[in-house]
Amino acid sequence: xxxxxxxxxxxxxxxxAVGLAAALRAGDVSQAELVEAAIARAExxxxxxNALAYPAFDRARTAAPRNGFFGGVPTFVKDNSDVAGMPTxxxxxxxxxxxxxxxxxxxxxxxGTGLVAxxxxxxxxxxxSASAEHPRxxxxxxxxxxxxxxxxxxxGSGAFVAAGVVPIAHAxxxxxxxxxxxxxxxxxxxxxxxxxxxxxxxxxxxxxxxxANGVLTRSVRDTAAYYRxxxxxxxxxKLPPIGDVTGPSSRRLHIAVCTESIARESSPEIREVxxxxxxxxxxxxxxxTEIANPVPASFMxxxxxxxxxxxxxxxRGGPRTFGPSFDKTKLDNLTxxxxxxxxxxxxxxxxxxxxxxxxxxxxxxxxxxxDVLLTPTLADVTPRIGHLDPTAPYEQIIDRLIDWxxxxxxxxxxxxPAISLPLGQSADGxxxxxxxxxxxxxxxxxxxxxxxxEEAQAFGRIQE
Numbered sequence: 001x002x003x004x005x006x007x008x009x010x011x012x013x014x015x016x017a018v019g020l021a022a023a024l025r026a027g028d029v030s031q032a033e034l035v036e037a038a039i040a041r042a043e044x045x046x047x048x049x050n051a052l053a054y055p056a057f058d059r060a061r062t063a064a065p066r067n068g069f070f071g072g073v074p075t076f077v078k079d080n081s082d083v084a085g086m087p088t089x090x091x092x093x094x095x096x097x098x099x100x101x102x103x104x105x106x107x108x109x110x111x112g113t114g115l116v117a118x119x120x121x122x123x124x125x126x127x128x129s130a131s132a133e134h135p136r137x138x139x140x141x142x143x144x145x146x147x148x149x150x151x152x153x154x155x156g157s158g159a160f161v162a163a164g165v166v167p168i169a170h171a172x173x174x175x176x177x178x179x180x181x182x183x184x185x186x187x188x189x190x191x192x193x194x195x196x197x198x199x200x201x202x203x204x205x206x207x208x209x210x211x212a213n214g215v216l217t218r219s220v221r222d223t224a225a226y227y228r229x230x231x232x233x234x235x236x237x238k239l240p241p242i243g244d245v246t247g248p249s250s251r252r253l254h255i256a257v258c259t260e261s262i263a264r265e266s267s268p269e270i271r272e273v274x275x276x277x278x279x280x281x282x283x284x285x286x287x288x289t290e291i292a293n294p295v296p297a298s299f300m301x302x303x304x305x306x307x308x309x310x311x312x313x314x315x316r317g318g319p320r321t322f323g324p325s326f327d328k329t330k331l332d333n334l335t336x337x338x339x340x341x342x343x344x345x346x347x348x349x350x351x352x353x354x355x356x357x358x359x360x361x362x363x364x365x366x367x368x369x370x371d372v373l374l375t376p377t378l379a380d381v382t383p384r385i386g387h388l389d390p391t392a393p394y395e396q397i398i399d400r401l402i403d404w405x406x407x408x409x410x411x412x413x414x415x416x417p418a419i420s421l422p423l424g425q426s427a428d429g430x431x432x433x434x435x436x437x438x439x440x441x442x443x444x445x446x447x448x449x450x451x452x453x454e455e456a457q458a459f460g461r462i463q464e
Contacts, residue, residue, distance in 0.1 A: 183433025
């Protein structure tokens with residue numbers, strides 16, 4: 001097993017983002033020292049991980065001192081969100097991108113917390129695959145074992161945070177791409193409620209807004225602190241405030257546990273980790289009840305058809321959206337297969353979107369009886385590079401995707417928050433994520449539970 005990380009005796013050490021922010025305020029380190037250390041770490045591990053999409057190192061070196069709680073802490077932005085002066089490539093080489101003229105809505109908020117962007121991280125083409133394995137750009141590799149994927153479209157951010165390059169990085173999630181790389185790389189990944197954080201214009205225009213922005217971190221307190229600071233900058237008045245979450249709650253919860261996804265029962269190894277997590281919750285005084293999957297069997301096919309509609313819009317509108325350099329022939333088989341699937345089913349889309357929207361009623365009935373839903377984040381262990389090869393036939397890719405990513409899409413449709421926590425390990429030493437979901441607006445409840453579980457069972461550390 002090849003494990004890769006950059007932790008060492010430099011300005012970053014093994015501190016999380018909150019720890020670095022405190023060190024900056026105390027004068028123990030400077031912004032320049034943190035930026036240089038993060039650049040050195042990125043240069044050291046990127047040849048093995050291939051997580052970097054665009055370096056903006058010189059720009060970060062010359063950045064003015066940043067204000068805000070995280071002022072001076074280095075980070076990366078996923079390469080499907082605009083940052084002024086950086087190209088947005090969307091994980092493909094189907095066109096020649098130009099530097100964005102301004103920050104997108106999310107980057108403006110994200111960097112407004114004081115974080116310093118060192119560049120952009122790799123993703124799968126348009127974020128459609130759960131593994132970034134572009135035929136020319138190369139695969140993003142898992143730092144716990146480089147023979148395996150770093151998981152989902154936010155794989156570059158996940159790999160860099162897990163490897164210690166930065167303590168926090170941007171991720172976004174349209175079918176699991178905050179939670180999946182969190183599970184694969186041993187991180188904390190909270191997909192927030194719909195509307196909690198800003199979206200760039202293209203994502204706001206979806207008929208059903210399944211995408212949510214967020215972050216990947218190594219500690220619960222970093223995730224909690226980021227949402228507190230983002231809320232101070234811009235709060236959605238339609239959602240309950242998260243506030244400053246600093247530890248567990250004394251409230252005991254009724255938690256439903258389900259190991260059967262919409263597509264399949266989870267593997268024996270994953271089910272075992274889930275039931276161990278269930279036992280841990282019971283030992284902490286929570287009430288846990290095992291349930292069957294409550295979601296209609298039609299859900300996964302409906303989600304796939306809606307997912308394909310996004311590919312249809314991008315491919316058919318490519319020249320208008322991306323300019324005259326757009327070349328459809330350079331797209332991968334997954335993107336093209338999804339576009340063709342949508343083309344054959346356009347007449348069905350209004351009914352598909354309607355059925356997906358009604359899924360919220362099913363989950364609302366579940367929420368009437370349970371405070372939280374526990375499931376595995378993924379139905380099986382993290383696959384090796386090549387399992388989701390984008391040059392393979394479309395049918396093979398999509399069958400394998402549905403088989404593995406069988407739990408996470410539900411909350412993208414309902415808009416509920418869900419968090420993946422690294423509470424297990426596979427037989428071959430890779431992290432295994434457990435996912436906790438709650439009703440819309442209940443991020444505070446999930447963060448309090450996450451603190452409690454982190455205290456009860458320390459998360460694995462790649463450098464140990």
